[in-house]
Amino acid sequence: MDNPFRPTFGASPRVWAGRDAVLEDFARAVDGAPGNPDRSILISGSRGIGKTVLLTELEDIAKQRGWLVLRASAREDIARVLVESAIPEAIESLDRTTRRKVTGISIAGIGSVSTQVESQEPSKRLTTQLRDLIDRLQGAGVLITIDEIQDVSAEDLTQVAIAYQDLVRDDLPVAVAMAGLTLGINDLLNLPGATFLRRARHYELGPLTLADAEQALAGTAKEGGLEFPSAADAAAFSQGYPYLVQLTGYLAWESAVGMGLDALDNRALEDAMPRAIDRLGTQVHQPALREVPHRQREYLEAMASIALRTPDGVVATAEISEELGISATSLSDTRSKLIDRDLITPAGWGKVEFAQPYLGEYIRDQRRPRRVQ
Ligand SMILES: Nc1ncnc2c1ncn2[C@@H]1O[C@H](COP(=O)(O)OP(=O)(O)O)[C@@H](O)[C@H]1O
Numbered sequence: 001m002d003n004p005f006r007p008t009f010g011a012s013p014r015v016w017a018g019r020d021a022v023l024e025d026f027a028r029a030v031d032g033a034p035g036n037p038d039r040s041i042l043i044s045g046s047r048g049i050g051k052t053v054l055l056t057e058l059e060d061i062a063k064q065r066g067w068l069v070l071r072a073s074a075r076e077d078i079a080r081v082l083v084e085s086a087i088p089e090a091i092e093s094l095d096r097t098t099r100r101k102v103t104g105i106s107i108a109g110i111g112s113v114s115t116q117v118e119s120q121e122p123s124k125r126l127t128t129q130l131r132d133l134i135d136r137l138q139g140a141g142v143l144i145t146i147d148e149i150q151d152v153s154a155e156d157l158t159q160v161a162i163a164y165q166d167l168v169r170d171d172l173p174v175a176v177a178m179a180g181l182t183l184g185i186n187d188l189l190n191l192p193g194a195t196f197l198r199r200a201r202h203y204e205l206g207p208l209t210l211a212d213a214e215q216a217l218a219g220t221a222k223e224g225g226l227e228f229p230s231a232a233d234a235a236a237f238s239q240g241y242p243y244l245v246q247l248t249g250y251l252a253w254e255s256a257v258g259m260g261l262d263a264l265d266n267r268a269l270e271d272a273m274p275r276a277i278d279r280l281g282t283q284v285h286q287p288a289l290r291e292v293p294h295r296q297r298e299y300l301e302a303m304a305s306i307a308l309r310t311p312d313g314v315v316a317t318a319e320i321s322e323e324l325g326i327s328a329t330s331l332s333d334t335r336s337k338l339i340d341r342d343l344i345t346p347a348g349w350g351k352v353e354f355a356q357p358y359l360g361e362y363i364r365d366q367r368r369p370r371r372v373q
């Protein structure tokens with residue numbers, strides 16, 4: 001039996017959980033009139049929280065309504081890729097089809113088709129082309145999705161913004177959905193020219209509710225052909241963090257099959273949990289900590305050791321400053337940098353907690369002396 005769980009970044013889950021507000025708002029916006037403010041959406045959150053797959057869901061909503069989706073990744077020159085390949089390809093494929101409404105055409109913004117370079121300004125070309133494309137859609141609209149927006153250049157973003165605003169001003173059916181890491185998005189939002197982003201409907205993704213996580217776990221296992229009697233425990237273990245939900249399910253499945261069990265019960269889960277924490281460390285924590293400067297690292301280490309003594313992992317900032325022997329005022333800058341990095345989050349007045357599950361454990365583990373033979 002194939003493992004139905006998908007602990008892979010960007011891979012849509014077999015069973016979807018939560019995020020209803022975003023999906024409903026967006027569906028309503030697409031169904032509504034042009035200029036609906038919810039037609040521009042900004043999704044932020046940490047690695048593994050489910051931004052990319054949420055963009056995919058939004059694309060599906062648009063496609064179901066006959067809209068055309070243009071997907072761009074901020075790792076490339078968005079405007080150029082749209083103008084030089086994605087839009088021309090879309091137009092060409094539309095010209096080939098005779099259907100009145102086009103459904104389910106998705107154009108990957110990769111592989112640039114060489115076209116003659118016009119002397120027009122890039123944003124003008126983008127606007128012109130989008131108009132041309134919308135014209136051919138006979139009432140349906142265009143959704144542009146941009147992932148990893150934290151990597152976008154300000155200039156590129158401006159071009160998309162100008163084109164988008166131009167089309168909206170003329171009541172044309174266009175929408176844009178962007179997603180990226182919290183820190184990068186906060187930086188972008190602070191740029192003087194970021195009115196476009198600030199006007200977008202902003203959703204900061206948090207963990208799934210445990211009930212939603214449990215449903216996804218049990219439902220996914222069932223789709224694969226096995227019951228998951230320990231789904232509630234697995235959900236609690238995952239803390240609703242989507243990547244860990246998939247990972248826990250995946251490894252519990254693997255354990256169950258390996259042990260010859262006919263359900264994902266406690267034995268399977270017990271076997272899977274330490275392996276899940278291990279893999280979470282290398283896939284999520286390690287990359288997130290890679291470029292953390294010394295000062296912030298010290299803060300995290302102090303926090304991790306104090307968290308060990310608290311029942312809920314919530315740590316008073318006063319205790320961190322005591323532990324480090326540094327005044328709370330001098331530490332507040334470090335604290336806010338770590339919040340921006342999405343490594344810690346405020347947890348009530350004067351308190352913080354780790355932003356991802358098992359991050360404290362990971363940091364403590366790194367500090368442990370290695371046994372040498
Ligand atoms: N709403 C959800 N329901 C179930 N699984 C989800 C959900 N959102 C994300 N996941 C899973 O979490 C993992 C990370 O999702 P992804 O969109 O790649 O995160 P991000 O882009 O924020 O790093 C994937 O394995 C995905 O299948």
Ligand SMILES: [Mg+2]
Nearest residue numbers: 009010051052
């Ligand atoms: Mg992603």
